[in-house]
Amino acid sequence: MNYFFKRIPSPVGELTAIASDTGLAALLWENENPRRVRQMSPQEDPTHPILLETARQLNEYFSGKRSRFDLPLDFIGTDFQKKVWQALLEIPFGETRSYAQIAHQIGHPTAVRAVGAANGKNPISIIAACHRVIGSDGKLTGFAGGLAVKALLLRLEATHIHRETKQAPLITDEKTGDRGNKFGYLV
Template identity: 60%
Template sequence: MLFRSLLPSPIGPLTLVASDNGLVAILWPDDAPGRVRLADVTPRDDHPVLAAAAEQLTEYFAGTRTGFDLPLAPRGTPFQRDVWLALADIPFAETRSYAQIAHAIGRPTATRAVGAANGRNPLSIVAPCHRVVGSNGALTGFAGGLAAKRFLLDHERHTSGAW
């Protein structure tokens, strides 16, 4: 069974989704239907995983948290989960290219597949897909929109003092 709660944020309301095993998804206000496939999600603000995720995300947006310590339970293929785990290794306020992520997971020729998996990352912010940019440093597609991606990157640079 899946549970959800809504978290107000500086980039719009985020829908947090969890199972009893961990955080399953963080969804954007205008998330494309089907980007993260979830069924039978019940509202429940008092779920412990949702409460912990809300607290840690609130701290992140306040500039007092630079990493997350949450049980995660994303749903995806083994390749997608490898990509999503690699995202968590990108240091706060830094970026990596799709090619660098492909190398990090031992699949150096899978740059496009990494891009596709990154686009289906259900754990935005916690598995920081916003830190992945084009090989030339340009901002590329983002489920929350490029304005949200820019906000998150700027927020992290400001929080870390890397301006």
């Protein structure tokens, strides 16, 4: 399979989008660890339609005009990883989930560490919203883009929701099931 890439400037640094003719396969950080995501040997094609659409939708996301991505995705990973990444796509804009909640959601309640590892290997950052996954205690935990970027993305989403609905974002507490804005970094 052939892969193509386009560099996309963003408020969180230059992102590299990689696509096949099937869909977006990766969205990599400026200082990406080369061992985190499977290497695809893409060739540059800044006019590839999936890459152009990815850039357009990311620009809308960062400017507060988009809360949901609508792109064809071409995840490359194990079946377990793909289950985790699919679960990331289901986390609503402006909300968070814990690794344990994701493990329960995909039917592997004791696989919290494996969920964390799969989350860390998510090749399509931001779009498959791994930044919305936090520790069970509500604290920010590992993120390939860095914890400062994770906090920035969560604040961006919280600000957009607050502006649109005049409400603070809702967070589901894993232990109690209560929903509310309990984690200060989302204010």
